[in-house]
Amino acid sequence: MGDVVLIIRIMPESPEIDLEDLKSRITSAIGGLHDIREEPIGFGLKALKIAVVVSDAGGESDAVEARLNDLEGVERAEIVELTLT
Template identity: 35%
Template sequence: MMWMGEVGIVYKILPENVELDVNDLSKRIEDEIKGICKVKGVQIKPIAFGLNAILMFISVKDESGASDKVEEKIKNVKGVGEIEVEEMSLL
C-alpha cells in the first residue's frame, strides 16, 4: 500500500466586480468545495479601489488531478472572476 500525502494550496480569488460581498462569496466557495478538500483558512485582503481578494488555504490529497478539480469547482461559483495559485507545498 502506498501512502498518499496532502498538498497545501493558497488560492487568490478575485470577485467579478467590487460590488460583490466577498464574505458571502467565500462561504459559497467553501460550500462548493467541501467534500473534495479541507479549507484550512480564509483571509480577505484589500487589493485596490475597493476590490478585495479572498486568500483561501486548502489541503487536498496528493493525487493526480485533485487540485484541478478544486480549481474547476471554484471557477464555477457564481461571482468568481479570477483565481490563481499563490502557494503550493506538500504538507
C-alpha cells in the same frame, strides 16, 4: 501519497460582490478548507486568499481550482502557492 496545501487567490468580479456570501459559497463548495482571508487589491477591490488541504493525487488541485472558477461572482481563481504537508 500525502497531502498538499494549496493557497488560492480568488478575484471577485467586482467590488460590489458580497464577500461574506462568496465566502459562504466557497466553504460549501470546497472540502478541506482551512483558512480564508481578505486581501486588499486597490480601488475598493478585495481578493480572497484561501488555504485548502487536498490529496496529492493527480488532478486534485486542478479540480479545486475549476470548482472555484465555476462559482458565481468569481472572475478568477488561481493557485499561487503549493506545498506538501
